[in-house]
Amino acid sequence: MKFNFKYLELKFVESAAEFDQCLQHDMQEIAFVGASNAGKSSAINAISNQKKLAKTSKTPGKTKLFNFFKAKFGYIVDFPGYGYSKVSKSQKKDWAKHLPQYFALRNNLVGALLFTDVRNPMRELDLTMYEMLASYGLPTSIVLTKTDKVSKEELEATIKKISDNYGACLSFSIKENSSIEILIKEINELLSS
Ligand SMILES: Nc1nc2c(ncn2[C@@H]2O[C@H](COP(=O)(O)OP(=O)(O)OP(=O)(O)O)[C@@H](O)[C@H]2O)c(=O)[nH]1
Numbered sequence: 276m277k278f279n280f281k282y283l284e285l286k287f288v289e290s291a292a293e294f295d296q297c298l299q300h301d302m303q304e305i306a307f308v309g310a311s312n313a314g315k316s317s318a319i320n321a322i323s324n325q326k327k328l329a330k331t332s333k334t335p336g337k338t339k340l341f342n343f344f345k346a347k348f349g350y351i352v353d354f355p356g357y358g359y360s361k362v363s364k365s366q367k368k369d370w371a372k373h374l375p376q377y378f379a380l381r382n383n384l385v386g387a388l389l390f391t392d393v394r395n396p397m398r399e400l401d402l403t404m405y406e407m408l409a410s411y412g413l414p415t416s417i418v419l420t421k422t423d424k425v426s427k428e429e430l431e432a433t434i435k436k437i438s439d440n441y442g443a444c445l446s447f448s449i450k451e452n453s454s455i456e457i458l459i460k461e462i463n464e465l466l467s468s
């Protein structure tokens with residue numbers, strides 16, 4: 276199959292460990308949120324067709340900071356993943372402070388994509404995150420990741436279950452070009468809305 280979609284020309288701009296240090300800019304931005312290991316950083320690499328733009332890892336908890344990536348129409352902010360038990364207590368406390376602060380005070384933020392592993396989607400902390408985003412009025416789309424790991428039947432059943440509960444969702448695999456194209460389209464729409 277031939278694909279001729281345009282990858283996002285993403286550039287890594289800056290990391291920030293705290294809300295107060297986050298990049299100031301006047302474009303729109305969207306947050307990539309999700310559990311550790313859900314595939315946020317891999318998605319950033321896939322949509323930009325780069326191998327090492329965002330650090331990915333087999334060890335969860337790799338993304339420890341807010342990472343800012345600039346696209347043509349705005350920014351993507353790769354958030355630290357939650358739910359990884361080896362993250363230190365003080366770091367967890369820090370995030371519990373900085374995340375709500377970010378959602379409440381960040382005027383550029385127009386919405387979020389919540390990445391969740393299709394094999395075990397929308398776990399308790401995902402739900403907490405989803406509800407937190409909703410409470411700040413931030414529209415959130417769910418992205419089911421690693422869809423190459425399940426059968427077509429399982430994928431369809433999961434899409435139905437998730438979309439019944441949370442509205443339309445995307446399915447995504449770094450190994451499937453059509454899903455990369457759809458995610459790029461969604462991001463462009465969110466950022467230019
Ligand atoms: N098979 C498959 N593996 C994937 C896919 N996306 C990510 N992975 C793997 O899942 C692991 C975690 O991916 P990351 O992108 O680092 O996850 P993350 O959400 O950024 O994790 P944190 O930075 O800890 O929050 C890596 O080993 C990836 O190679 C996918 O679509 N298919």
Ligand SMILES: [Mg+2]
Pocket residue numbers: 315316317330331337338353356
């Ligand atoms: Mg990451």
